[in-house]
Amino acid sequence: MQALNLPPFEYKLTQSGENLLIWDVLRRRHVVLTPEEWVRQHVVHYLIGHRGYPKGLLSLERGHRYNQRQKRTDLVALDAAGTPLLLVECKAPTVPITAAVAHQAATYNQTIGAPLLLLTNGLQHFCWRVDFEQRTNTQLAEIPEYTSPMQ
Template identity: 35%
Template sequence: MIKISYPSYSFKIETREGKEYIFDPLRKKWIRLTPEEWVRQNFLQYLLQVMNYPASLIAIEKEIQMGELKKRFDILVYKNDHPWLLIECKEMNTPIDEVVMQQLLRYQTVVQASYLIVTNGNDTRGIGRENDQLITLNTIPVYQ
């Protein structure tokens, strides 16, 4: 498991017609605040503030084609014009189990990132490829 210490951040949250919305500074728009979106926004701030990932190389909720199906990944970080780190976010009460890992691996068949992370905000796990072998990550990869 990867230990994450989330930074403090002044999220912009507002209520419209009884529903909460959060402003996503990367997408520059208001997004419906769901439990999964809360995890995604906190993880993004961790990548930006703590890990110093370049905001311009982070894609959020982009569509991918998986055979006949269209799916959306949560976060993808690019490096040298290639997918580098694929992140799947789940709401806090969703356990990181085999079903969640299989979803991430299905996305990976299309994306082909070097590293994969899955998080529910409390439990964060990752795997990477080194010398054509999968390895378990103990930390979030450093972007250099």
């Protein structure tokens, strides 16, 4: 798989027929290793190992409804009370982070309500702090470390 602009991590790969699988520490099972999954696994390990996000408060492919349609988020980090803190939208490294991708993530976040939004293709990362009351977004220089109001 392609080298990413995220720290490397110890990963476990296995082969199942024609599919290469990677061990997912959150789902506790092997999942098909797609380019997007490669990015998602790097982000998960980065958040846990480098930004202090508790593994038990990370939720992969969480379902939510938008316009009467069932959607899934790539990754949501929760605070200690179980409230969404960070919404992550992962794309394959070959998929550029465009205004359309940002719009998709912002649209999902209208129902999720996370104050932090991260878009990444593993090579480029864009993180914003969202103020729902003021209806503003502030781009951040880096992904904030985990903090929870309940700590």
